[in-house]
Amino acid sequence: MVNSHGRFVWYELMATDVEAAKAFYADVVGWGAQDASMPGFAYSVFSIGDAPVAGLMNLPEDARRAGVTPHWMGYVGVDDVDAAVARIQRLGGAVYVPPTDVPNVSRFSVVADPQMATLALVKGLKPGLAQAAELNASGRVGWHELLAADWEKAFAFYGELFGWEKAEAHAGAMGAYQQFSAAGETIGGIFTKPPTLPLPFWLYYFNVGDIEAAAKRVEAGGGEIHYGPMVVPGGAWIVHCTDPQGAIFGLLDRRRRPIGYFIPRDPSDAPGR
Structure with missing residues (x-):
């Protein structure tokens, strides 16, 4: 490693x-x-x-x-x-x-x-077992996200522990979103969680090639979609899900869509409805 x-x-x-x-x-x-x-x-x-x-x-x-x-x-x-x-x-x-x-x-x-x-x-993880550092590879974990109680205090902790450094940051509907890098590569982001979520947690995103189809497979398999599909800064699309046993995970589709592209979750979500 x-x-x-x-x-x-x-x-x-x-x-x-x-x-x-x-x-x-x-x-x-x-x-x-x-x-x-x-x-x-x-x-x-x-x-x-x-x-x-x-x-x-x-x-x-x-x-x-x-x-x-x-x-x-x-x-x-x-x-x-x-x-x-x-x-x-x-x-x-x-x-x-x-x-x-x-x-x-x-x-x-x-x-x-x-x-x-x-x-x-x-x-000391055995060679060949560790996750390859390929954030864009299909089926791999493509992003790591911390939903913290206080993102600034959380970043200070992880910076001291692992040497993570601040990367790009932006503001959104849920406040500041601070990306972080390890060994010079941006690998995730940290933000302050909504108060409706009871506890801070790490969320891992799995790369998929077609997020609309993957979201449908989540629901068809007994899982649940909590958020998305939604575009994020940079043009990627994400979904927050739980599997049928309640484990939380994310899906990530890095393909860019044309400006104005919209994925309706149901007809009432479509623009103008």
Whole structure:
């Protein structure tokens, strides 16, 4: 994992029905699934062709009893997991899973920032397993977005932790949207979440070639569309969704449309209605 410090290198879906999750994401995003289980631990890998994209596992029973629901989690590469965890604690964050070794795979920790958005840290992910740094590639994770309680405080935390730097910024209906870069590449954005959302969280966008068709597949598969399709600055189109088990994710279509292009969700949404 060359130059992986501060970059998202892996993603995992924790689900209550892994077979149903495989079928849903195969239809919506086009992922295949390969078994990667170890003794006593069932695990699958979503893939595009032979290229791994993300992991899939059962939501642990103790987590279910604690009220944790299916969710996506991103892993950020770090040079030293233990040092990064200590820094998180000094900066006011929390540690849910202390630094732990996965034999012959990695050392990782599950943490939360001071506003309680969860993510994982990892070092030593096996070559060939880490997410390639190809934000535009079909079926890959193309964008990382933090819906924070306070975007400025959140950015200060992640800048101190990972060395992220400010990139382009713009103002929209929901206030300031600050993009951030790692190792010189813009990989995501941070903004202050609407008050209707109870908790801060990280949202991961999967690249699709036709967002209208993908949104229809989400709904046909039992998922739900919460926002979009909607154009964002730069001309890309996005959708916010939940899968049938309640895990939140985004879809991203980077194709530019003609000026004035509009995607009606239903006839009453069309301009002039």
